Amino acid sequence: MIAIRFDHVSKSYPVYSQILTGLKASLLRPSETLRRFRKHRFTALNDVSFEVQCGESLGVIGANGSGKSTTLALVAGVLKAQAGVVEVRGRVCPLLELGAGFHPELTGRENVVLNGVLLGLTRREVLARLDEIVTFSELEAFLDQPLRTYSSGMMARLGFSVVAHLDPEILLIDEVLAVGDMRFQAKCLEKLDQFKKRRVTTVLVSHSLGEVRSFCERVIWLKDGKIAGDGEPNSVISRYEEAMALRPAGGDGSHVKS
Amino acid sequence: MRFPTAREREYLTDLVVVLTQKEIKLRYKNSWLGYLWSVANPLAFGVVYFVAFRVFMRLDIPQYPLFLLAGLFPWQWIANSTSAAPNLFLANTSLLKKVRFSRSILVAAAVLNDGVHFLCTIPVLVVFLLYYGLRPSWSWFIGIPVLVGAQLVLVFGLSVAIASLNLFFRDLERLTTLVVTFLFLLTPIVYSESMVPAHYRVLIYLNPAAPIVLSWRQLFLTGDLHWPTIAVGYLYAIVVCAIGTAVYAKLSWKFAEVV
Numbered sequence: 001m002i003a004i005r006f007d008h009v010s011k012s013y014p015v016y017s018q019i020l021t022g023l024k025a026s027l028l029r030p031s032e033t034l035r036r037f038r039k040h041r042f043t044a045l046n047d048v049s050f051e052v053q054c055g056e057s058l059g060v061i062g063a064n065g066s067g068k069s070t071t072l073a074l075v076a077g078v079l080k081a082q083a084g085v086v087e088v089r090g091r092v093c094p095l096l097e098l099g100a101g102f103h104p105e106l107t108g109r110e111n112v113v114l115n116g117v118l119l120g121l122t123r124r125e126v127l128a129r130l131d132e133i134v135t136f137s138e139l140e141a142f143l144d145q146p147l148r149t150y151s152s153g154m155m156a157r158l159g160f161s162v163v164a165h166l167d168p169e170i171l172l173i174d175e176v177l178a179v180g181d182m183r184f185q186a187k188c189l190e191k192l193d194q195f196k197k198r199r200v201t202t203v204l205v206s207h208s209l210g211e212v213r214s215f216c217e218r219v220i221w222l223k224d225g226k227i228a229g230d231g232e233p234n235s236v237i238s239r240y241e242e243a244m245a246l247r248p249a250g251g252d253g254s255h256v257k258s
Numbered sequence: 259m260r261f262p263t264a265r266e267r268e269y270l271t272d273l274v275v276v277l278t279q280k281e282i283k284l285r286y287k288n289s290w291l292g293y294l295w296s297v298a299n300p301l302a303f304g305v306v307y308f309v310a311f312r313v314f315m316r317l318d319i320p321q322y323p324l325f326l327l328a329g330l331f332p333w334q335w336i337a338n339s340t341s342a343a344p345n346l347f348l349a350n351t352s353l354l355k356k357v358r359f360s361r362s363i364l365v366a367a368a369v370l371n372d373g374v375h376f377l378c379t380i381p382v383l384v385v386f387l388l389y390y391g392l393r394p395s396w397s398w399f400i401g402i403p404v405l406v407g408a409q410l411v412l413v414f415g416l417s418v419a420i421a422s423l424n425l426f427f428r429d430l431e432r433l434t435t436l437v438v439t440f441l442f443l444l445t446p447i448v449y450s451e452s453m454v455p456a457h458y459r460v461l462i463y464l465n466p467a468a469p470i471v472l473s474w475r476q477l478f479l480t481g482d483l484h485w486p487t488i489a490v491g492y493l494y495a496i497v498v499c500a501i502g503t504a505v506y507a508k509l510s511w512k513f514a515e516v517v
Contacts, residue, residue, distance in 0.1 A: 013515050077358040078514040092358070100352035103280065105287050114280055118357060122265065123272040146287075174356075 002089065003170055003201040004052040004075055009084035011070050012041040044070040046225040047084070054090075055199030059206065059216030059233065061240055066222040068205045072172050075203060090169030090201065093119060095160070095176065104148035108139060108158055111147050115162045129165045136191075137161035138184075153180045164191045170201045177204065177211050189215075209237050273359065277367030282374060296375055297382050300330045307448050319450055321479075324386045328478040329447035331383065332405075332471050335376040336413055337438050339369050343417040344424035344431035351517040361513060362506055365418045373410060377402075383478055395481025404488065405477065408495045409470050415499030422509045425516050445471050466494035 045067045052058050060068050073079040074086050076094050101118045102111045112133055116126035134140055137157045139150075147155060156179035163171075177192065178185035192215065195202065206212050212219060212233060219236040221229035228243075229236040262270070286292035304326050311317040319325050346364055347354060354361060380402075384394055424430040444461075445468045446454065454462060462468045469491035476482050 073355065073514055076356060078355060080511050094356045100356065101350075103284065105284055106280065110280070110283065114276055117269075117272050117276045118353060118359060120269070120359070122269045123276060124268075172356075 001054040002051050002087075003054045003056070004089075004203070005085070005087040006048050006050050006071075006074075007085040007087070009045055009048045009074065009081045009086055010043070011045040011067075011074065011079065011081050012043040015040040015042055043225050045074075045081075045222075048222075048225070048227055049084075050220060050227065050230060052201060052203070054201055055196075056218060057196055057202040057204065057216045059204045059212035059219040060222060061206065061209065061212060061219060061237065062222035062228075063244070067225045068222055069174065071222070072174055072203065072205055075170070076172055088170065091120065091167075092170045092172060093163055093166045093168035094172040095163050095174070100159075102147055102155065102159065105146055107146055108143045108150070109134075112158065112162055115159065116166070119163065119166055121166060133161045133165045136164060136187075153184075156180055157184055160188055160191075164188075168195070168200055170203070171195060173202065173204045173206075175206055175208075177206065177208070177215065209241070213237055270360070270363070273363050274366055274370070277363060278370045278374070281367055281371035285371070285375070293378065297379055300327065300334045300379065301382070304330055311448055317449065321390050324383075324390055324392075325450070325475070325479065326448065327383060327386060328475040329445075329471055331376060331379045332409065332474040333442060333445065333447055333467075334379075335372045335409065336416075336467055336471075337442065338375070339372045339413045339417050340420060340434060340438055342368055342372075343420040344434055346417070346421040347425055347513060347517065354513050354517050361510055362418055362503070365421050366414060369410060369414045369417055372413070373406060377406070387478070392479075395477075397481045397483060398477065401473075401477040401481075401483050404483070405470060405473055405491075408488065408491045411499045412466065412470060412491075412495035415495065415502030417502070419498075419502035419505045422506045422513075425513060426509065441465060441467055444468075447471060447475075463490065466498055469494060 044065075048067070048071075060071060062068050070079065072094075074081060075088055076092055077088065101115050103114070106114065109130070112130060113123060113126050116129075116133075117123060121129075134143055137160075139154060139158060139161075142150060142154065147158075150158070156176070160179050178188035180188070192202070202215075204212060204216060216233050218231065219229070219233045220227055221236050221240045223243075229239055285296065304323060307326055307330075308323055312319075312322045343365070346368055347361065350364060353359075387394060420430065420434055424434075444465055446462060451459070451462065451472060462472075469487045473484060473488050473491055476484060476487075
């Protein structure tokens with residue numbers, strides 16, 4: 001069964017810096033603003049097609065601005081494609097970056113409920129899993145402390161623990177695969193392995209090629225909004241590495257095409 | 259169009275409740291003076307208007323402090339919600355970019371929070387009523403829910419439009435502050451309706467906030483409900499809300515692109 005299907009998907013963004021210059025410009029010269037708005041578009045994805053089977057773990061790699069995050073956002077359903085069809089079957093859970101959707105003034109417990117509900121569970125469902133979540137995070141002692149007293153590692157652990165207990169059908173991971181100290185990171189990886197065994201579809205976007213290699217069964221390499229490689233991790237990653245090595249080394253930004 | 263399942267309904271209610279609770283908790287979390295603070299602001303303005311208009315300008319309205327607060331407290335709800343609206347979505351950037359949930363719920367929660375907050379100020383009005391030898395009326399039991407309903411719809415409509423548009427035109431925030439101040443002065447809050455010259459009086463009713471605020475004041479001071487005014491208030495609320503949700507519906511799928 002297919003979990004995610006991209007059928008000739010294109011996505012471009014208006015260059016919003018133009019319109020964000022403000023109300024004044026757009027009110028004074030509406031036609032010009034509209035024209036510029038339509039003309040200056042940044043193409044993030046250009047006619048991309050792929051399918052992800054249920055239970056597959058897919059890695060997406062590529063340089064900055066190659067369309068990786070756009071792909072994730074399209075799967076998550078927060079963006080709409082201009083052209084083509086995006087089909088997603090199953091409940092999507094994004095693994096949020098550090099503390100997104102958390103509030104520093106609320107306690108750990110309150111944040112777990114808030115986060116769980118934002119990610120699509122009802123309050124009853126979150127409360128039923130609260131013990132499990134807290135045990136996994138190993139933060140029992142801090143549960144009723146405001147989140148601002150947590151270290152960033154502790155916050156990330158709590159965030160991961162919530163997502164890990166959401167019963168995702170499709171898991172989206174942007175960069176952060178494992179959080180916390182080494183021991184907790186091992187625990188995260190173990191949890192992700194369990195997901196894999198339970199055939200949870202996973203899409204991992206990462207620059208950490210080692211993680212992609214060890215975690216994913218398949219890799220898609222995006223280059224300037226197009227698929228430059230798709231297949232078995234080792235071969236795609238080594239071709240990607242070769243291509244990256246041909247470019248001028250980082251630091252000399254003036255010659256790097258963004 | 260299909261009807262939401264029981265779980266979807268439960269989920270939506272939970273989302274509203276949890277987000278509203280969050281706002282309310284945040285308001286009162288860090289200071290045990292929380293409640294006092296929330297009343298102190300309109301009270302402080304009340305004192306300033308009293309000094310300016312009653313003491314200095316000799317405005318002749320009986321029981322002026324009570325008269326002022328009966329309009330100021332409901333106005334405060336409109337003002338607080340609309341001035342906070344521009345930042346509602348901006349403050350949740352990472353969520354908007356990653357999680358698919360009904361974003362208008364963020365607005366609903368903020369508006370409900372300000373509404374609860376307004377209800378909490380009603381006891382202060384009762385104290386003032388008692389001081390002037392007046393008493394709350396039984397009609398409050400009908401009037402308060404009816405007017406809260408209209409005001410919720412109105413303020414939600416305003417806020418959701420402002421919050422959505424501000425993502426695309428970031429300087430809308432400044433404009434909002436300005437317009438809220440204008441509307442405040444154009445709504446009979448520090449002065450009475452009867453002081454407005456007859457041929458300008460129709461202008462009051464061009465202001466979508468005026469019918470509701472006037473109805474609140476009448477309810478608090480006299481216990482009377484003037485249904486035609488309330489009907490106009492509802493009409494405005496529904497029109498504003500329809501426009502607001504239309505703006506939101508048109509723009510919401512682009513939110514993740516611009517935040």
